[in-house]
Amino acid sequence: MDKIEATSVNRKSDIISSAIEVFAEVGYFRATTAQVAERASISQPYVFRFFATKEALLLAALEASWNRVIESFRKVMETTPPEWLETKLVQEYVNIQAMYQNEMLLQMQAQTIREDAIRQTMRNAYKEIRDMVLAAFRDAGIENAEERAMLFLARGVLCNVAVAINLPELMEG
Template sequence: MVKKAATSANRRTDIVSAAIEVFAEIGYYRATTAQVAERAAISQPYVYRFFTKESLLVESLEVSWQRVLKAFQRVIESAPPEHLEIGLIRAYEEITASHRNEILLQMQAQTIRETPIREAMQQGMSQVKQLVQNAFQQAGFADANKRTSDFLARGMLCNVSMAMDMPDLMVKS
């Protein structure tokens, strides 16, 4: 029974990974669960065993937000205050380079109005904002709220720069 549970968990992960790719490449509204199933090399009914299309997007977004949060948490735990902000910037640049589809997915999801998707985006962004703001405050930054806002704005510009293949939009730190 343990082996079957492990296999189900692995297949679930495979489905989410495939969904991230498919949704990022062709968009949530144009994508189908059949395309996700094909990319994951499984049957469409097996996708439905775990997800609806909407819950699959929500799960995909949660995976992408957790990646950002974990990367930022690693920086916060290891960087001295004077290197905190640049460490967070570098961590995010690494994510945009190595997990581009997850960032593209987040960008698309910003415009989707369905409540569960909107809530997943709001929760993810709120968690990132709170984590960064707390880190800036604990590092003793007098302007932690403004720096957090600027940091998030820079991240959004980083996303646009990456999505549009316009690296000249970004000024290197």
């Protein structure tokens, strides 16, 4: 990759990061590409160089946020003994929430957006995480793997709600 390509990739990443922040702060429907451009310290037309629409930008932001969760979970699954797997995955998700709260808020918002492409992205991401957690639980010999995987996902969603409404008591226990 030459210097121009590297700069272009970095700018695209900056735009996605700025979009995550803006969407999380003001909501997808109220956010504008001008706000994203301002946050990224670039011109609005430069945003459109990478993303034809605000929806395309949201899809890229969602993909980035879900990829973070998926890659983090993969690392835990590769390095954790079976008896600690569930506990370590929960800890990892709590860490992700603390470090990337805007990404979690973005994912929560996206669950309510009725656009087909966004709904499909959300379905695919939840399915991928469910499938990988279920397979890991089965491989680890966790009893009632299907139920434990479902409870793990439910706990993650509940933790997102707790963070979004600032009610940490929902995460206790």
